[in-house]
Amino acid sequence: MFTRGFFIVLLFQALVADQQSAITTNTAMSESKKWIVTTTGERDLDEVRQDLTKKGFKVEQVLDQIGCLTGSASEEVAHQLRSMPGIADVSPDADIQLPPADDPVTW
Amino acid sequence: MAKKTNGSSGGSSSNGVSSSVEELLLAAMERGDDSLETGRYLVTFKEGASEDGLRSLGTTQGMRVADARDFEDQAATLENVGDADALVFPEINVALIGGEAAQERSMNAQFEIASDSPIESIDPEYFQFAAQYAQLAEPTTTGSAEFLRGFLQATEIIAKEMRINGYGNGHSQVELEEEIQVLGATWGLNACKVPPSVRSGVGIKVAVLDTGFDLGHPDFAGRPIASRSFVGQPVQDLNGHGTHCTGTACGPKAPAGTTPRYGIGFRSSIFIGKVLTNSGSGTMAGVLAGMNWAIANKCAVISMSLGAPIGVQPAYTAAGQAALNNNCLIIAAAGNHAGPTGAPANSPTVMAVASLDSTLRPASTSAFGKIDISGPGVNIFSSWPRPTRYRTISGTSMATPHVAGCAALWAETSPNMRGITLWRKLEQTARRFPPFFPPYPPKHPRVGAGLVQAP
Incomplete structure (x- = not known):
C-alpha cells in the first residue's frame, strides 16, 4: 500500500515538474527578440547562417557585404551564439527615431 | 495608415473622406498637382440650414453621410467614417465631400447652386501645413535678408581668422x-x-x-x-x-x-x-x-x-x-x-x-x-x-x-x-578656425579637424 501511494506521489510530482518546465520553455520561446549578429569574417556566411538556424536563431537577413546577420531568438539562444566560432558580437537591435517632421532641429 | 474605404462608386478612392493625409499627398503628386488641393471639397451650408443640407446630401445627392455628432464629443476622426461619401460638421455648417463622390455629381467650385438650396458654396479643400512650412516654402525677402546676414557674419569671421593667422595680405x-x-x-x-x-x-x-x-x-x-x-x-x-x-x-x-x-x-x-x-x-x-x-x-x-x-x-x-x-x-x-x-x-x-x-x-x-x-x-x-x-x-x-x-x-x-x-x-x-586651432589631440572633440572644404 505504502509503496503504491509513494509511487503515485512521485508520479504526480514528475507530472507537475514536467508541466512547469514546459511553462518555462514556453516563456523563453515567447520572449523572442531581434538581434544583430556580427561575424569575424573568418567563416563562410552561409555556414554561419546554417549554424545559427540549428541553434534556434530565426535568420531574417544575411548582409554579405558587411558580414552581419539579423534575426530573432530568445536571450538564451543569443547568449549561446556569442561563444560560437566566427561570431564577433551579438547585440540587440536598436530603434532609431528622428524628431517630428515639423521640428526645426533634427538628428 | 488609415484603411481605404470604398466610395459610392464601389471602387477604392485615394481622395475619399477617410483617406489619410499621406494617401492624399501621394495622389496629388501622381496628378502632378502643385495647387495644394487635396481633391476633396468643402460644402458650406447657409446659416441654420445644415440640417436641410445634411438631408439634401443624403436624399437629393444620394450620398452616404456621416455626422460629427455621432462621435463622442463630436471629435470625428476621418479614418473612422468608413465608406461615407460625406462628413457633416453641423456646428460649423460645413461638410467634407470625398473627391469621387463630388466628381460623380459634378460638385466643384463651378457647381451651380439653386437659390433655394441649403448650400452656400462649394470650395476645394487645401492641404494644411504648419506655419513654418509655408513661411519657408519659398526664399522670401526676409529669408534672403537672413541668408545675407549669415553670409556676412561668416565672411567677417573668416576675415578675422586670416588676420589672426597672419594671412592679412x-x-x-x-x-x-x-x-x-x-x-x-x-x-x-x-x-x-x-x-x-x-x-x-x-x-x-x-x-x-x-x-x-x-x-x-x-x-x-x-x-x-x-x-x-x-x-x-x-x-x-x-x-x-x-x-x-x-x-x-x-x-x-x-x-x-x-x-x-x-x-x-x-x-x-x-x-x-x-x-x-x-x-x-x-x-x-x-x-x-x-x-x-x-x-x-x-x-x-x-x-x-x-x-x-x-x-x-x-x-x-x-x-x-x-x-x-x-x-x-x-x-x-x-x-x-x-x-x-x-x-x-x-x-x-x-x-x-x-x-x-x-x-x-x-x-x-x-x-x-x-x-x-x-x-x-x-x-x-x-x-x-x-x-x-x-x-x-x-x-x-x-x-x-x-x-x-x-x-x-x-x-x-x-x-x-x-x-x-x-x-x-x-x-x-578642413578649415581650422578659432578657437579650435591645433594643437589639440589630434582632433577637437567639438569640431574634429574643422570645417569641410570643397576641392
Whole structure:
C-alpha cells in the first residue's frame, strides 16, 4: 500500500515538474527578440547562417557585404551564439527615431 | 495608415473622406498637382440650414453621410467614417465631400447652386501645413535678408581668422572678393567653398540612407536616381528629412528662379536607400541592410543623417570597415542631443560630423567626443517634398550631407581618392578656425579637424 501511494506521489510530482518546465520553455520561446549578429569574417556566411538556424536563431537577413546577420531568438539562444566560432558580437537591435517632421532641429 | 474605404462608386478612392493625409499627398503628386488641393471639397451650408443640407446630401445627392455628432464629443476622426461619401460638421455648417463622390455629381467650385438650396458654396479643400512650412516654402525677402546676414557674419569671421593667422595680405582680400562673387548660394555652400569649385561629383555614386526622396522634385528632373526601400514603404519621401539631406549632397547647380544654390554634387549619381519610414523611425537591422546595399553598389560616399544616442555598435563598426575595404566612405551625423556622439557616427570606421552655425561656432545641441569633421548645420536651406519644395532646418543631419557632397567632389579628383584616402583628404583640407586651432589631440572633440572644404 505504502509503496503504491509513494509511487503515485512521485508520479504526480514528475507530472507537475514536467508541466512547469514546459511553462518555462514556453516563456523563453515567447520572449523572442531581434538581434544583430556580427561575424569575424573568418567563416563562410552561409555556414554561419546554417549554424545559427540549428541553434534556434530565426535568420531574417544575411548582409554579405558587411558580414552581419539579423534575426530573432530568445536571450538564451543569443547568449549561446556569442561563444560560437566566427561570431564577433551579438547585440540587440536598436530603434532609431528622428524628431517630428515639423521640428526645426533634427538628428 | 488609415484603411481605404470604398466610395459610392464601389471602387477604392485615394481622395475619399477617410483617406489619410499621406494617401492624399501621394495622389496629388501622381496628378502632378502643385495647387495644394487635396481633391476633396468643402460644402458650406447657409446659416441654420445644415440640417436641410445634411438631408439634401443624403436624399437629393444620394450620398452616404456621416455626422460629427455621432462621435463622442463630436471629435470625428476621418479614418473612422468608413465608406461615407460625406462628413457633416453641423456646428460649423460645413461638410467634407470625398473627391469621387463630388466628381460623380459634378460638385466643384463651378457647381451651380439653386437659390433655394441649403448650400452656400462649394470650395476645394487645401492641404494644411504648419506655419513654418509655408513661411519657408519659398526664399522670401526676409529669408534672403537672413541668408545675407549669415553670409556676412561668416565672411567677417573668416576675415578675422586670416588676420589672426597672419594671412592679412592681398591674398585674403582676393579670397573675400571671391566669396562675395558667389552670393546666390546658401551660407553653408559658401562656407565650404563649394561655388568656386570646378568639381561636380560627376561619375561619383552618392548614397543617402534616410526617409527616402521626393522622386518627382522638379530640381532633380532628368537626374538618374537608383533607389531601394528597406522599410516596406515606397521610396517616395513623405517625411522630408531625406529629401532635404539629398538636396544638400546632390542638389542642382542652378535651381530655377531666385532659389539660391543649395546642392553640392550636382552631377553625382544619386542612390536613395529608404531606411527610415515616413514617420522617421527605423531599426538598426534596416539601416544595416541599407549600408550593405550601398556598399554592394560601390557608392564612394554614403551619407547617413541618422542615429541613436547609444554606445558603439560592433555591427556599424563592421559595416564602416567593409565600406573602407570596398573603397567607400560612410559619413554619419554625430547627433543633436548635446551628449556623446551617437551610433553609427561613434564607430571608429565611420566619419562623425558635428554641426556649425553661420558664425562657425558649434551648434549648442551638436554632440561631442568622437568628432572627425564639421559641416554647416544651422538654418540650412534645401529641397523638401512637393508641394512645399524648400525648407530651412537645422541639425548634424544637415551638416552631414555638406561633408558627403564635398567628399563626392574630392572623389572626382582621382580614382584613388576613395575610402580611407578620401577620409584623410577631407580632414587634411578642413578649415581650422578659432578657437579650435591645433594643437589639440589630434582632433577637437567639438569640431574634429574643422570645417569641410570643397576641392
